[in-house]
Structure formats: C-alpha cells, structure tokens
Amino acid sequence: MSQPDNPYLASQPTPTLHGPRNRLMPAAIGLLVTSILHVVFGLFYFVYAFSVLNSPNAPAAGGHALLVYCMYYGITMLYCLLLISGAFSMMRRGSYLWAVTTCILAMVPLLGPCYFLALPFGIWGVLVLRQQGVRDSFTHA
Numbered sequence: 001m002s003q004p005d006n007p008y009l010a011s012q013p014t015p016t017l018h019g020p021r022n023r024l025m026p027a028a029i030g031l032l033v034t035s036i037l038h039v040v041f042g043l044f045y046f047v048y049a050f051s052v053l054n055s056p057n058a059p060a061a062g063g064h065a066l067l068v069y070c071m072y073y074g075i076t077m078l079y080c081l082l083l084i085s086g087a088f089s090m091m092r093r094g095s096y097l098w099a100v101t102t103c104i105l106a107m108v109p110l111l112g113p114c115y116f117l118a119l120p121f122g123i124w125g126v127l128v129l130r131q132q133g134v135r136d137s138f139t140h141a
Contacts, residue, residue, distance in 0.1 A: 023128050028090035030121030031106055035080040035087065037117075042073040042080075079105070083118075090125065096138040100129050 049066045086102025089095050106122030109115055128134055 023131070024090055024093070024125070024134055027103070027121050027125035027128055028087045031083055031090070031102065031118060031125065032087040034106075034118040034121065035083040038080045039077050039084075042077045045073050046070060090129075093138045096129070096135060099138070100126065103129060 049070050053066060083102055083106055086098055086105070090099040090102065093099075103122045103125035106118045106125070
C-alpha cells in the first residue's frame with residue numbers, strides 16, 4: 001500500500017545551517033555570556049566590599065578605595081546591561097543599528113566586560129552584521 005502525500009509537509013521551510021540567524025547567534029551569545037559574567041563578578045565584588053567596610057576590624061581610612069572601585073563596577077555594570085540588551089537585539093534581529101552599536105561598544109577598552117573575552121565577539125559581530133543577507137534579515141523599524 002502506498003501512503004498518501006501529506007500536503008502540509010511541502011509548506012515547511014527546510015532549516016539551513018548558514019542562515020543569517022545561525023551566523024549571528026555565536027557572536028550574540030558570546031557578548032551575552034561575557035556581559036553576564038561581568039555583572040555576576042561585579043555583584044560579588046559589591047558583597048565583598050560591603051563585608052569589608054562593615055567588619056569591626058575595618059581601617060577608618062581604607063574605605064575610600066573600595067568605594068571608588070564600587071563606583072567603577074557600578075558604571076561598568078550599567079554598561080553591561082546595555083550590551084545584554086544589544087545581544088538580545090542581535091538574537092531577535094530587532095534593530096540593526098543597535099546591534100552594530102553593541103558590537104562596537106564591546107570593543108571599547110577599559111569599559112568592556114571581561115574586555116579581552118568580549119573583543120573577539122565584538123569584531124566577529126561587526127563582520128557578520130556587515131554581510132548583506134544578515135543586514136536584510138533585520139526588521140526595518
């Protein structure tokens with residue numbers, strides 16, 4: 001007996017390994033992971049600084065350096081939240097301009113989350129985003 005043809009199988013697109021989403025996903029995940037790691041390490045540093053400043057043996061004049069580092073980590077954590085937002089935009093292919101800006105911001109030294117880890121993902125993201133097929137896959141907002 002022969003089986004009847006299923007009319008619904010013809011309309012399903014075949015997944016490709018070289019589509020725009022698959023080319024962009026590793027760079028977006030790399031930026032996302034490095035940014036989340038920086039936020040987690042920053043939160044651990046805040047807990048450490050708080051415990052040192054509130055310990056009974058804390059030096060009276062030694063807390064200023066910890067507060068300056070806490071301010072620096074606070075600023076870089078806000079910066080990482082921008083990178084996380086841009087990485088999600090790259091994954092969803094929302095705004096092309098925001099995705100390019102995120103990759104460029106990931107390459108800025110001294111502000112980058114785990115800078116030496118984020119730099120290759122930023123470069124990779126810019127190179128992939130400049131390809132015509134990837135650029136066309138973003139929604140035009």
